[in-house]
Structures are given as structure tokens and as C-alpha cells.
Amino acid sequence: MNMSRARERLVVIGGDAAGMSAASQARRLKGPDELEIVAFERGHFTSYSACGIPYWVGGDVTDRDRLIARTPEEHRARDIGLRLRTEVTELDLDGQRVRARDVDTGEESWTSYDQLVIATGARPIRPDMPGADAAGVHGVQTLDDGQALLDTLEGTRGRRAVVVGAGYIGVEMAEALINRGYDVTVVNRGSEPMSTLDPDMGCLVHEAMEGLGITMVNDAEVTKILTSEDGRVRAVVTQDREFPADVVVLGIGVRPETALAQAAGLPLGPHGGLLTDRSMRVRGHENIWAGGDCVEVLDLVSGQDRHIPLGTHANKHGQVIGTNIGGGYATFPGVVGTAVSKVCDLEIARTGLREKDAHRVGLRFESVTIESTSRAGYYPNASPMTVKMLAEHRTGRLLGVQIVGREGAGKRVDIAAVALTAGMTAEQMTTLDLGYAPPFSPVWDPVLVAARKAAAKVLGSL
Missing domain, CATH: 3.50.50.60 (FAD/NAD(P)-binding domain)
Structure with missing residues (x-):
């Protein structure tokens, strides 16, 4: 720690979800008299929803600013020293400082830190x-x-x-x-x-x-x-x-933006993302943290590190980092790989492992696919839904679920995401006490129909 200053300085590289969540959470826990925060962002915007960009381009979201959760002015009003259009070009780990360049003028300067957060995101391939x-x-x-x-x-x-x-x-x-x-x-x-x-x-x-x-x-x-x-x-x-x-x-697709980290000798995983512990501290570096699309995370189903660039993870990473820097305690245990999207009115969802993922990590499994409807079949506007489920051979442990269907299909994947996180078997899932009424689902929810079929196939394979 640099003892020449009466307060710590936190430097954040990256002004979107993970970086500014970390800065904001640290600020909630420590005031400006205890912690100075300097954040560098090479673009024009902060704290925005990258996931919303296709809907803005397509016209569903008419105003770009609606994608911005917190403006630069709002961050600065909370005593976060945000520097836009400023790109960090070098990390000096021994000297605990970063070199930054003004994108518009080319002017360069060094800024020292006590704590460093790397939230450089990912870049399109x-x-x-x-x-x-x-x-x-x-x-x-x-x-x-x-x-x-x-x-x-x-x-x-x-x-x-x-x-x-x-x-x-x-x-x-x-x-x-x-x-x-x-x-x-x-x-x-x-x-x-x-x-x-x-x-x-x-x-x-x-x-x-x-x-x-x-x-x-x-x-x-x-x-x-x-x-x-x-x-x-x-x-x-x-x-x-x-x-x-x-x-x-x-x-x-995208790759982790880790050129800075690699040049500084920080540890990277097999997918090129930074490796951290559960507190989101970069492995082997007490005062360097990383989160968002530039890191790899633990897959709770396969037990391996993966690169999964999602805003949900990035915001959670930032909260964990900011809490720890602010003197609290928080961890990020890992993910099960849940994602949802759509094409027009077709909803697409997945969580856990695909067949090739299970093969790659040496898991034997049973696979089932069922057809059902989003509501009771007799209720108006019931739409078709396809659910695929993978369960481990012999144990019946849930390994993955994929859902494709119309309205009401996509968010059903959350049932499976919770079951995966809890380590449930397909048979245990069949007893879940889910909400039922004809406007919302059949008596047997499609996910539970798949679980029944998967449990029966596992039993039949013994």
C-alpha cells in the first residue's frame, strides 16, 4: 500500500457493468475520505446494457439513452472520478500504477493505485x-x-x-x-x-x-x-x-479483452480470460481484482472454467468486488450457464451442459425431448414448446436443459437453473411444487414432463 496518501486509491479499468458496479458498491461502503476512486473508460458511455443493443438497432428501443443505467454525471456526483475517452495502455504491477492515454489528444499519464479492478470486457471476434x-x-x-x-x-x-x-x-x-x-x-x-x-x-x-x-x-x-x-x-x-x-x-462471438493483463503477466485461463478466486481477486495478486466479460468463471456442472460473457454475471462480479474492497465479504461461487434469447416470438433458452459438453468432460448421460404447451391445452392461445433434458447416467443428476417455444417458454429455464445449482436429480425435480393454473401451464409443467421422462430413462438404464 502506498502510505504517502491518507486514503486508499481504487483504480477501475472499464466503465460498464462490472467496473462501475464495483466502483459504486465500494463507494457505498467507503466514503471519499477513506477511498478515492478513479475509473477509466475508453468510450463515450458508462453503465449501459450491451444486451439491449440489438433491440435499439432494430427499433424496439427508440432512445439510446434508455439503455444507460447510470450516466457519467451521476457517477461523478457520487465522488467517482470517471475519465471518459481514456484508454489504459499499460499496467506496472511492481510500481502499482497504470499508464492511460487520452483517446482524443494522445496525451499520456501515469496513475498510481492501492487497489486495481480490471473490467475490460470482451471484444468482437x-x-x-x-x-x-x-x-x-x-x-x-x-x-x-x-x-x-x-x-x-x-x-x-x-x-x-x-x-x-x-x-x-x-x-x-x-x-x-x-x-x-x-x-x-x-x-x-x-x-x-x-x-x-x-x-x-x-x-x-x-x-x-x-x-x-x-x-x-x-x-x-x-x-x-x-x-x-x-x-x-x-x-x-x-x-x-x-x-x-x-x-x-x-x-x-467475442473474446476476453485481456491484452493488458497478458502483457503484465497476470494469469489467464484456457479461453484467454483472467483467472480469479471466489472473491474475484486475480489469482496470486492480493490487490488486483477482475470481473465481467474479461474473466473465466467456474461451471458448477462440469467443474471446469468457462468464458461466459453475460451482463448478469458482470453485475454480480462487480458487487462482489466492491463489497470486498469496501471492507465487507462476498464471493461468486460460479455459474450453470443459463441464457435466454428470442427470434421474433420464438423464445430460446438453455442452462447447463449440451451433449458435446457432457462428452467433453467424460460424463455419460441420458437425453430426452418432449413436446408440450405453454398453457393448458384447452386454454386459448396455448403455444407449442419443446424441452430437451440431459440427466447423468446411473445417478440421474440433472446436467442440462434446452427449451424452444413461443410465449411463456423462455423463462421456464429458470426452474432448471435452480435445480442445477442445487444439484438435483431428474427424479427429485418431478416433485417440485410449481405454480399451476390453466392460463400459465398444463397440470404437469413442460419442464416436469421432461424430468419424468428423464428419470424413467435413467431408471431403465440401470
Whole structure:
């Protein structure tokens, strides 16, 4: 600790969910006379919902500012020294200081710290191919990215869009572009969209996307992006086809933004994310903390570290970090991998392991798939729902659940997320006392129908 100052200084790198949650929570527990807080953010915005960007681009959210939970002015009013448009370029761990550069002026300076929070987030994957950095090619991870894409859409005469990748971002951006009147083609390397699902469930998403008028191209690898004489994108090329494009959105996924951490010698996991203990302290470093999309987290089902970039985790990480820095005690035990999304009115949800995840960690399992409805079959507007469940061979321990259906389907995954966290078996799930009334579910909720079938299959395999 630097004893030349009467108070500690907390330096935060990254002004979104994890970083500013940590700063805000630390401020709640320690006043300005005890703790000085300096936060660096290279963009224009703080504390915003990146998950809401596709809905802003698509027009469901009409005002960008509605995605901002707390403005820079609000943070500063709480005695958090926030420096926008300032990028940290180097960590000096021995000297306990960071070098920062003003993005607009290029001016550089060093800032010392007693406690350091690394919340640098993740960056969109840009394929290493000709044309990937051309004008009109966009990754979508930050509000600045979203604004840049909107500027392109408003300034482009053509109405042809190609989305590369069909994960959460790719699927959601495809719908957003359809809503804006574009002809949309999705080029997907996998056999079906949504690789977070097993292919048999991803097929249901495929059908829904084509029903929206989206052209799905599966099992296709993009090899290059062609440009016009003015340097703007004009087409996306795969092994055997060419797709004209006036705008391209990269939905290939993201990687942890850990170049700073790696250069400083901080420990990284197999997916490139920072490794922390349960208190979110970087392993082997007493006064350095990390959270959000730049870290790896423990998967409670597989027992392995994973990179799962979600705002829900980032906010929890920040709360844990801020509590510990502020003198309290908190831990983040891990995740079960729960996520939910939608394509138009089709809801897509998953938690736990897919079949290939279970195979990879050496788990034998039984798999069942059931068809049910969101409400009692006789009640108006009951909609179909498909539930897939994986249970461990012999023990019957729940391993994973995937749900695809219409209204009322997606949030049912929370039942399974709680069961996974509690380590329940499929048979134990069948006795859960869930709420019932015809407008909300059949007598046997679809998740419990799947649990009954899974429990029976486990018993039959003994």
C-alpha cells in the first residue's frame, strides 16, 4: 500500500457493468475520505446494457439513452472520478500504477493505485481475412459500436445485409436488420444456428428464422470480404458462393479483452480470460481484482472454467468486488450457464451442459425431448414448446436443459437453473411444487414432463 496518501486509491479499468458496479458498491461502503476512486473508460458511455443493443438497432428501443443505467454525471456526483475517452495502455504491477492515454489528444499519464479492478470486457471476434476491417463491416459489443452501425445503416443506400455467425448476437442482429427493412442473409459455420444449443434444437431456430424471411446458409465458412473502389464492403465470400452486401455484421462471438493483463503477466485461463478466486481477486495478486466479460468463471456442472460473457454475471462480479474492497465479504461461487434469447416470438433458452459438453468432460448421460404447451391445452392461445433434458447416467443428476417455444417458454429455464445449482436429480425435480393454473401451464409443467421422462430413462438404464 502506498502510505504517502491518507486514503486508499481504487483504480477501475472499464466503465460498464462490472467496473462501475464495483466502483459504486465500494463507494457505498467507503466514503471519499477513506477511498478515492478513479475509473477509466475508453468510450463515450458508462453503465449501459450491451444486451439491449440489438433491440435499439432494430427499433424496439427508440432512445439510446434508455439503455444507460447510470450516466457519467451521476457517477461523478457520487465522488467517482470517471475519465471518459481514456484508454489504459499499460499496467506496472511492481510500481502499482497504470499508464492511460487520452483517446482524443494522445496525451499520456501515469496513475498510481492501492487497489486495481480490471473490467475490460470482451471484444468482437474479427476473422483474419481480407476485407474484415473494411468500411461497412461492424462488430457489435459497445454502445459506440451500436451507434457506428446505426450511422452506417442510415447512410447506406442498399438494403442487403449479411450477418456472419449465428450465435446470440448474430441471431438477434439478423432480426433487428429485418425489422429495419433489410434483406438479410446469415452465414453460419455450424450445421444449425445457435451453437449454444444441440443441433436438433437449433433446427427449430433455423425454421423460425426462415419464417421471418431470413436466408440461412449453414455449414459455410467465410473466406474473405470484397470491397468496392471506395473501400466499402460489397460482398461476403464463402468457399463456393458470393453474397452481395451493403453492410456486414460480425456475430461470430467475442473474446476476453485481456491484452493488458497478458502483457503484465497476470494469469489467464484456457479461453484467454483472467483467472480469479471466489472473491474475484486475480489469482496470486492480493490487490488486483477482475470481473465481467474479461474473466473465466467456474461451471458448477462440469467443474471446469468457462468464458461466459453475460451482463448478469458482470453485475454480480462487480458487487462482489466492491463489497470486498469496501471492507465487507462476498464471493461468486460460479455459474450453470443459463441464457435466454428470442427470434421474433420464438423464445430460446438453455442452462447447463449440451451433449458435446457432457462428452467433453467424460460424463455419460441420458437425453430426452418432449413436446408440450405453454398453457393448458384447452386454454386459448396455448403455444407449442419443446424441452430437451440431459440427466447423468446411473445417478440421474440433472446436467442440462434446452427449451424452444413461443410465449411463456423462455423463462421456464429458470426452474432448471435452480435445480442445477442445487444439484438435483431428474427424479427429485418431478416433485417440485410449481405454480399451476390453466392460463400459465398444463397440470404437469413442460419442464416436469421432461424430468419424468428423464428419470424413467435413467431408471431403465440401470
